[in-house]
Amino acid sequence: MFKKGFDNEKYLTMQSEHIKERIAQFGNKLYLEFGGKLFDDFHASRVLPGFEPDSKLQMLLQLKDQAEIVIAISAEDIENNKVRGDYGITYDMDVLRLIDEFQSVGLFVGSVCLTKFAEQPSANLFIKRLDSMNIKSYKHYKIPGYPSDVEFIVSDEGYGKNEYIETERPLVVVTAPGPGSGKMAVCLSQLYHEHKRGVDAGYAKYETFPIWNIPLKHPVNLAYEAATADLNDVNMIDPFHLEARGEAVVNYNRDCEIFPVVNAMFELIFGKSPYKSPTEMGVNMAGNCIIDDEACREASKQEIIRRYYKCLCEKRRNGTTKDDICKLELLMKQAEITVEDRKVTIVALEREKNENGNPAMAIELRDGTIVSGGTSELLGAASSALINALKVLAGIDKEVKLIDPKAIDPIQDLKINYLGSKNPRLHTDEVLTALSATAANNEIAMKAMKKLPLLKGCDAHSTVLLSSVDEQIFKKLGIQLTCEPKYEEDERMYHKN
Template sequence: MKIGFDNQKYLEMQSQHIRDRIAQFDNKLYLEFGGKLFDDYHASRVLPGFQPDSKLQMLLQLKDQAEIVIVISAEDIENNKVRDDYGITYDMDVLRLIDEFQAVGLYVGSVCLTKYAGQASAELFRKKLAELGIKSYRHYKIVGYPSDIAHIVSDEGYGKNEYIETERPLVVITAPGPGSGKMATCLSQLYHEYKRGVKAGYAKFETFPIWNLPLKHPVNLAYEAATADLNDVNMIDPFHLEAYGETTVNYNRDIEIFPVVATMFELIAGSSPYKSPTDMGVNMAGNCIIDDQVCRDASAQEIIRRYYRCLCDRKRYGQSKDDKNKLELLLRQAGVSMEDRLVAKKALAREEETGHPAMAIELADGTIVTGKTGDLLGASAAAILNALKVLAGIPHEVQLVSKEAIEPIQRLKIQYLGSHNPRLHTDEILIALSTTAAQDEKAKLAIEQLSKLKNCQAHSTVLLSSVDEQLLKKIGVQLTCSPKYEEEDRKYHRR
């Protein structure tokens, strides 16, 4: 993988910038932390070289100064809101996050329940937290939020919220997902701190959009593609332009809410320390791009992948949470089309040549390997096997897993597990290859190449089963699929 981002420089620059921001205030900074801390795979895809846990590693450099407050909306608890990526409810994700933070040595001070109105499920969750020895606080819905500023910044507004007791100079406010109330929690805490004579500060940490890249830079367009379901739009920050004569990029929600936030600052602290939403941010990612073209190319591929996913969702479910028209607009703005996905062109050509579904995988050196559906293997399993052969320097004609080893697995699937498809899926061929590797040196050499498929591009000419998709995701392959079933006359895709 070509590197376009200096991760070590980012860790050092970002942590120092946050230290500097803490020092600007009364040694107390509430940092609203957006995006994913542990597994920011979007950032690692569009900024090649950015590690998925970079933000976590950056926080670890500040761990002696930092404590974490996890925010969750009581309404989300009541509605059993689920994280799409993990398939767990937000309240369960809070517990997962606590475990994850504590496992790496970060201090979790408490949990704050926002939009609290005595919901029964929220009360049960508070009791569960208490049993686990975790402090929790309640922040209430404020009538007129966010427009009635005078009421919000008063004893009847923020003043009614419970003050979150914190111990350290950097308080990181994070949440299971968007809409949890992170900013409101930060501002509520500022109100209470100033009432106590502490001139605390607030800052916002969002990786995207990157403020010092052009508005239509592919990295920023890829962020819009990633949030097509939220209707986020990148915009020139008019407040920053007016204050400094400098063109910077922010997104619509922060720009729209900034006048409200600035007025709240004035009521809380007497004046606002910031002249623009860009001022509030502390993101240094744009300063750590070392190869702009690599990041442009990676971001263009991300937009194409998002578009393919939208088409596949519409084929599978009749709808997509992402806006197809918006994604098409972003493709045009980035100056790319589906024709710019080389692995898709190669896979479709292979399908045309053989008359069977196919998959293509582009290896790190640019070599493209294909596989097609046959009697023994599905296209994805065949492509993975062929890719491992190339990486191991094993001739294509060498049979790594014998027909005799595959047939018992097929019988198990059909006769005992009720499957309609005798061909081996990706997970099944890898298990068969691992078993063979116990006695065969070539199979052992091939399985040792598996980690080299991480970040490789791949395309399937048909929709894959969830088993194949999940396995390829675990390996780290960046997959797209054509929006069609292998057997178009079937309504449901069978395993």
């Protein structure tokens, strides 16, 4: 059942005001390293129910008259055609996507900075492409001994060799298409150049997770570890903050490990560091906007289970997984949960058992009602569960046939006789197509169609791995899907759609 646990409006106001305060602290020039996703932050919306996926963007829009965007991208990632897993596009193409997204909402993109630049051919081509679009670009170079040789880095031979990025506004948001792009290095290089020009600019870091002012083992913070199981990030009590302020706050290992180096750089640039701990560098206000702690705890526990299932399914499909299964199992123990704490899992498995082992699916609606679907000659379990959920949402009797057979027959004919499929059962995309065709002349079907938006945020579990087509439909509907790590035919060696 959906329960709101996070006050999004309070967050937008509090976060923007806090960033304004930090700008003022540094003489009206702040370089803000922006971690995580600016758009479509669905992880945050899942573990903090009430947090909107575009909250960071909306917060920035409150500062748009003061802010400009600098996008950092590693020239090595361009040369290696590094791909974003969520969008399936290369990092350089994602930079162009980000520029379009920012400009479409009125945010000013000042420039693109190519880090680790070494005259890579692909990087030079990308610079030419940016030039043709009237987007300014700058080059930052690999520095020998980075990040440990602080004396050399903070010198004319280190940061001093980087091109100075011309900026116009008090708040410079440095973002990137993904991790390892060099956001922090861009910020610190700019501080060095600004200081040489007599500008007392500052630096701060904005990341939503881990949340510094909730307990270390709070499920929200454990869910962050689950989300970064491939990076092996570990939440920890910030030892520098504990020593300096006598307060136990949460940070993560990489920020704590790099802080002595960053602190030394600050001292070389400014004479003394403005911060006593990595936590003090942050500006995240999310922890102050949790209004129902229990709702956020439960949502985060469900997210950990979903991450665990995702890892198991990835291993079943590919024979390997980038995530650490053992770590996810440990996180589940720390959160005191098992897969049986996912209600839809229990219902789906029970239905499969009652139907002689045939695949089944269960969907939990936002009011807590759980609807299931089995396998028939006409529909797969996912399609069946989807139709049954729409019937419940629309108040339609379960015996009513929502889809006109005249809408189904042509689809089956196309699949079997023209596209060479051996499976006459309809996938979810085909069922929705048939439903929409029926809805053109059927008020009951139209009533069901109009309930599709209410599936957003619902949980679902399948007792078998679904085809990529079905997975994409559930993703587009906003349904939070998990699957058992097995195929409908367990001996199958590849996943047939």
